[in-house]
Amino acid sequence: MIQLQAVTKEYRMGSETIHALRNVDIDIMPGEYIAIIGPSGSGKSTLMNIVGCLDTASRGAYTLAGTSVGKLAGDRLATVRNETIGFVFQSFNLLPRLNARENVELPLIYAGVRKTARRQRAMNMLERVGLKDRVTHKPNELSGGQRQRVAIARALATNPPVLLADEPTGALDTHTGVEIMALLEELNREGTTLIVVTHDIELALRATRRIHLRDGEIIQEEVS
Amino acid sequence: MGRRSLWESARMSVRSIAGSPVRAGLTALGVMIGVASVISLVALGRGAEQEVSKNLQQLGSNLLMIYSGEPRGTALVRTNTANIRPTLTPTDLEAIRSFDSELLNYAAPASTSNAQVQFENRNAAVTVFGTTPEYTEIRNFRPAFGTFFTHADVESRTHVVAIGMQVYRDLFTPGTDPVGRAIRVNGVSFTVVGVMEEKGEAAQDNSVLIPISSYQRRISGDSAFQMIAVQATSPDVMRQLQSQIEEHLLRLHRMPTMDSADFYVVNQLDLLSTVEGVAGTFTLMLASIAAISLVVGGIGIMNIMLVSVTERTREIGIRMALGARRQDITIQFLAEAVLIAIAGGLIGIALGVAGSWAVYRFARIPSEITILSVGTAFGFSVLIGLFFGGYPAWRASRLNPIEALRYE
Structure with a gap:
């Protein structure tokens, strides 16, 4: 599903070159549940951006769902994101002016889905995450857990094979966090590849495989 | 990228604009004022153009004026010819009258001077015109009441007079029938035959018209005329007629060229095109000034979009x-800028139309709204939205998604 070979990411900061990632090799099979773990500055955000096609590697090869995305131009990457990756962010990243249904419709607009089909699909997704009765609520009328459910519904809208969750429980209380993780894990059991990026060991322990990063390098991989 | 995506962008823009209506309104204000000023200033310019043309047309149609002396100014009808030495002779007049009727409808001699008129104990300072009955046709200046004098009156040097409306008011108590009454013109008694229609111009309303023969005997003592007024059959033949007149009169006056001639010809058509040209330039200038405010409005849009x-x-x-x-x-961002500009443009058009109507309604300054000016103003507001929205939209599209997501 996801295959990174010797991926390196460098940034230039003035005269200095910062190695955010060094020679990272990762191979993720379809339907896996992976946690990427490491302290801040370990390179996990950079890794997530590359895996999520928001950024491209300086060197190395990245194959996503059979497509080599390493050298794709911006607009092609946008299409790959739209079709292949569902993002779940720590801070939800919902558009405050749009209601729950309209937020879920956003990726479908960029996928070119017609209005009625789009609306129907958004309703189905919201029902799937248990928010059938909140479709016309704006984000500020929803609790944190509900907002994250809307975000998950949005991530699922184009039916992508990969869910990429960046600290999905970071802004939630423990109880709500557990509920959200349970929802994500349920989706994983239904076949979606789930990648959780976190610095929380306890959260990482729920995954079937953990990739530890430090200073831009994989220092440990373990399977539970 | 299909129509659907454009439609979605437009929908998103409408939502975004509706989300901050005050800001959108203020953003559109510049374009609004720009469009309104383009439309109302162009309307005023066009109105002035029309007014000037209308005034010129009112002097008579297809009018040529032959004046004694050296060319003085470009006025088609000179309001004061009292001190011009007459050089045009009855022979000249006859020559012109014998021209082809394909070219010429009428020719009438005219001379003027200042005079004092008197009726009972009232008197007024007026311009006295000596002329022939054709003059009423040529100048489109007819009696509103009573009649004009006839060719027979001219032949027999009758002391009859047609008076201007202002003269009537000055000399007679309202409601009095002046026809048949005798007034004194420079002390000589003339019988009133009619009152001329009101033209709204002192030169005509404050004049009295008498047979040219009586004028020559009683007022000037000279058999020459100061002017000859000529009406061509159509605008198309006016230049031809003018050159024919010049040619004939030069020969009669034994003069080589128009530069040394003791007469000159003013052609209504030339005057009309000159005046319209000037008015057109004036309109264009007003429009350009207004267009600057449109551009300033566009910069406002760019500012807010950034x-x-x-x-x-x-x-x-x-x-x-x-x-x-x-x-x-x-x-998405371009659609937003264009929508704001279009909204501003539409409101501006409404304001401009209302503004020029109000100016006409309350200040009686004529204005003319044309489809062209409305269309151009609207088209310009769309272009301004595209042009000034283009840079902010381009900036938006070049954002790095990672940095944009991290932006607080």
């Missing part, structure tokens, strides 16, 4: 993460 792009950096990042391509982002 602020909007910065404020919505995170939104742009989210949209990009969800699969928006650069063109999707470009079109």
Whole structure:
């Protein structure tokens, strides 16, 4: 599903070159549940951006769902994101002016889905995450857990094979966090590849495989 | 990128504009004022153009004026010819009258001087015209009451007079029938035959008209005329007629060229095109000044759109993460700028039309709204939206999604 070979990411900061990632090799099979773990500055955000096609590697090869995305131009990457990756962010990243249904419709607009089909699909997704009765609520009328459910519904809208969750429980209380993780894990059991990026060991322990990063390098991989 | 995506962008823009109506309104204000000023100033310019043309047409149609002396100014009808030495002779008049009727409808001699008129104990300072009955046709100046004097009156040097409306008011108590009454013109008794229609111009309303023969005997003592007024059969033959007149009169006056001639010809058509040309330039100048405010309005749109792009950096990042391509982002912001400009343009058109109507209604300054000016103003507001929205939209589309997502 996801295959990174010797991926390196460098940034230039003035005269200095910062190695955010060094020679990272990762191979993720379809339907896996992976946690990427490491302290801040370990390179996990950079890794997530590359895996999520928001950024491209300086060197190395990245194959996503059979497509080599390493050298794709911006607009092609946008299409790959739209079709292949569902993002779940720590801070939800919902558009405050749009209601729950309209937020879920956003990726479908960029996928070119017609209005009625789009609306129907958004309703189905919201029902799937248990928010059938909140479709016309704006984000500020929803609790944190509900907002994250809307975000998950949005991530699922184009039916992508990969869910990429960046600290999905970071802004939630423990109880709500557990509920959200349970929802994500349920989706994983239904076949979606789930990648959780976190610095929380306890959260990482729920995954079937953990990739530890430090200073831009994989220092440990373990399977539970 | 299909129509659907454009439609979606337009919908998003409408939502975004509706989300901050005050800001959108203030942004559109510049274009609004620009469009309104283009439309109302062009309307005023066009109105002035029409008014000037109308005034010129009112002097008579297809009019040529032959004046004694050296060319003085470009006025078609000179309001004061009292001190011009007459050089045009009855022979000249006869020569012109014998021209082809394909070219010429009428020719009438005229001389004027200042005179004192008197009726009972009232008197007035007027211009006295000596002329022939054709003059009423040529100048489109007819009696409103009573009649004009006839060719027979001219032949027999009758002391009859047609008086201007202002003269009637000055000499007679309202309601009095002046026809048949005797007034004194420079002390000589003339019988009133009619009152001329009101033209709204002192030169005509404050004049009295008498047979040219009586004028020559009683007022000037000279058999020459100061002017000959000529009406051509159509605008197309006016230049031809003018050169024919010049040619004939030069020969009669034994003069080589028009430069040394003791007469000159003013052609209504030339005058009309000159005046219209000047008025057109004036309109264009007004429009250009107004167009500057339209451009300033466009800069206002660019300013606010740049602020909007910065404020919505995170939104742009989210949209990009969800699969928006650069063109999707470009079109979204471009659509917003164009919609604001169009809304401003439409309101501006309404204001401009209302403004020129109000100016006409309350100040009686004529104005003419043309489809062209409305269309141009609208087209310009769309272009301004595209042009000044283009840079902010391009900036938005070039944002790095990672940095945009991190933007607080």
